[in-house]
Amino acid sequence: MLPDIGRLRGGAGRFRGLRLVHTHLRGEALTTDDLSDLALLRLDMVVVVQATDEGGAGAVEAAYLDPALLAGDDDAAPAEPFVHVYAPDARALDLDLVATMNALEDEFDRVIAAARGPADAERVLVIGVRIEDRHFEETLELVRSANVIIAGSLRQRRKHVHPRTIVGRGKLQEIILEGMRRSADVAIFDVDLKPAQARAFEDATGMKAIDRTQLILDIFAQRAHSRDGKLQVELAQLRYSLPRLTDQDAGLSRLTGGIGGRGPGETVMEIGRRRIRDRIRRLEKQVAQLSKQRNLRRQQRQRQGVPVLSIVGYTNAGKSTLLNALTSSDIEASSRLFMTLDPTSRRLRFPQEGEVIITDTVGFISELPPDLVEAFRATLEELEHASLLLHVADASDPHVDDKIDVVNELLTELDLGDVPTLCVLNKADAVDPEELQALVARHQAVAVSALRREGLERLISVAEARLSAR
Ligand SMILES: Nc1nc2c(ncn2[C@@H]2O[C@H](COP(=O)(O)OP(=O)(O)OP(=O)(O)O)[C@@H](O)[C@H]2O)c(=O)[nH]1
Ligand SMILES: [Mg+2]
Incomplete structure (x- = not known):
């Protein structure tokens, strides 16, 4: 031994x-x-x-x-x-x-x-443990969206994740060699890891282990611009990292600096934890405060009787592009996942209804980490008061039906199942017309191409009819 x-x-x-x-x-x-x-x-x-x-x-x-x-x-x-x-x-x-x-x-x-090579960005190995190809491909998309260099990828399709080391011993050796060969310092997994699994993997390979939730959190952290968004992401990160804190991390002066931080009998570790808990409590208060302010603004709007349309949907469906097309705005849209994090509202004139407010929101994804759902609950609560949800889906995606289901399930989970919803099948330009017809019928949807600004008038008139039917 x-x-x-x-x-x-x-x-x-x-x-x-x-x-x-x-x-x-x-x-x-x-x-x-x-x-x-x-x-x-x-x-x-x-x-x-x-x-x-x-x-x-x-x-x-x-x-x-x-x-x-x-x-x-x-x-x-x-x-x-x-x-x-x-x-x-x-x-x-x-x-x-x-x-x-x-x-x-x-x-x-x-x-x-x-x-x-010359660039000094983080180089990662993407490690797929889940059986489904689609899940692995989505993870690769997420990694690409996170601004790191994909140095390589490996898969071991396992029915069950190895309880201690995630992958089997043979695969672990392969990962180590591949990590050296590709000069990767980080391994990103397509599943979530238990703290002990991540540590065992890190000890065995010398690479940092990042799981799917941490990956998504990292993307969110890069995208958060508003105070609100930043607070929510930091809160989610701290909540997620607390049980993952190791002695080594806790020893960092960043966490233990300051005078008189150590009470009698406390370990360095405990101080690290306590600091984080304090910070979590402070952040929670701030998030609650901001949520109150949002409530006030919302009440004002409601008094003015302006209907609110909220755009929801799977990430990368074209939500921001649609808002831009409808309101001639220039919210950043891109093929990267989770491009939009902070909700953005614009005014728009409807022919009959007059002024409405239309809001773009953070995208959904399958198996959205619970800590993130929790963190964004406050933002997503806004949706509760929407007059109509525009559920945008990417009609050109071969898995569009599944993704629509994922979004519907999350909406139900967020208690938004009862808000009137209109399904908008976007990217119509990229789909075979017959297929599109079938999709439209299946989801009682309106087809548009946000990119080419096609179908927008019909979308507006259907949305308006739904609004006046309230
Ligand atoms: N072909 C085609 N591409 C589109 C259309 N609408 C949007 N896209 C593309 O789809 C990608 C995603 O668009 P976004 O508007 O950023 O999507 P989103 O739903 O806001 O995505 P997140 O904010 O990341 O959740 C971009 O590359 C767009 O150019 C469309 O009607 N047709
Ligand atoms: Mg967007």
């Missing part, structure tokens, strides 16, 4: 400074277990000395990881980038270990520099 060696010298481009030398009693060569220890623990070298019948030292076999073999071109790279050294007698082994290791670490640095 090998002792836990933690993160000793565990940086990119370094070996551990440890060699594993052991004997095999029955003449076996290096085993696959030996080699996977070499990779998993990033040992300098693993050496096996054969025992002779007389109990002396016989033949020696050693293996080390060669970064140059790792760097081989994508698919041509050998599955096992190990160099084997053999000597018929222990004393005959001709190897200057220190010089070899120094050369290897230099080579390692070069490989990493080459893989990194």
Whole structure:
């Protein structure tokens, strides 16, 4: 049994400074277990000395990881980038270990520099554990939206996530080698991880583990511009990270700085936790305060009797593009997921109804993390008072029906199931007309192309009819 060696010298481009030398009693060569220890623990070298019948030292076999073999071109790279050294007698082994290791670490640095290229953005390995291709592809979309470099991706379709290490041991070795080969410092998973799983993975690979919720939170953090949005995202991040805090994080001066922070008998860890809890409470108060102000504004609007139309829908359906088309605005729209975070309202004149307010909101996604639903509950409460929800769906998406279901389920979960809703099938320009007809009939929808500004008049007249039918 090998002792836990933690993160000793565990940086990119370094070996551990440890060699594993052991004997095999029955003449076996290096085993696959030996080699996977070499990779998993990033040992300098693993050496096996054969025992002779007389109990002396016989033949020696050693293996080390060669970064140059790792760097081989994508698919041509050998599955096992190990160099084997053999000597018929222990004393005959001709190897200057220190010089070899120094050369290897230099080579390692070069490989990493080459893989990194000039940009110094975070390089990530995307790891798919779920069986469904669609789920993995959506995760890749999310990662692309998060402004990081996808250095590589690996999948292990598992029915059940390995309770301790997420993936099996063989896959873990593959991930480590791929991480070195692609010079990735972060692994992003398409599932959520338990704190202990993330830690075990990080200890084993030296890579930072990010799960799906953290990924979405990270995108949200990048997109939040309003005070309200920032508060809500920070709150969700803190709530999510509290149980994931490790001793190491808690030791950061950022969390424990200041004088008199430590009460009697408290561990550093507890202080970290307590600070975070304090901050969570403060944020909760601020969010509640802002929610009150929004309520006031809403009451004013209601007194003025201006109907509110709220645009909801799956992320990337074209909600912002539709609002822009209807009101000649220029809210940022893009193929990135979760482009819009902060709700934006615009005024619009309807032919009969006169002035209405139309609001763009944050997009939905399947399995939206509960912490995020909670954090955005206040923003989404606005929708409760909408006169009409425009549920925008991307008609050109092969999974449009499923995504409509996801949005409807989330609306119900948010107690918005009873608000009158009109389904708007967007991106009509990108769908076969017959298919579109079937979709329109199935969802009693209005088809539009927000991008080409087609179908907007009909949308307005149907929406207006729904409004006056209230
Ligand atoms: N072909 C086509 N593309 C469209 C149409 N409407 C929007 N798009 C594209 O779809 C992508 C997403 O548009 P957005 O308006 O940002 O979508 P959103 O629903 O606001 O997305 P999030 O804010 O990220 O949730 C952009 O690349 C748009 O150019 C359309 O009618 N036809
Ligand atoms: Mg948007």
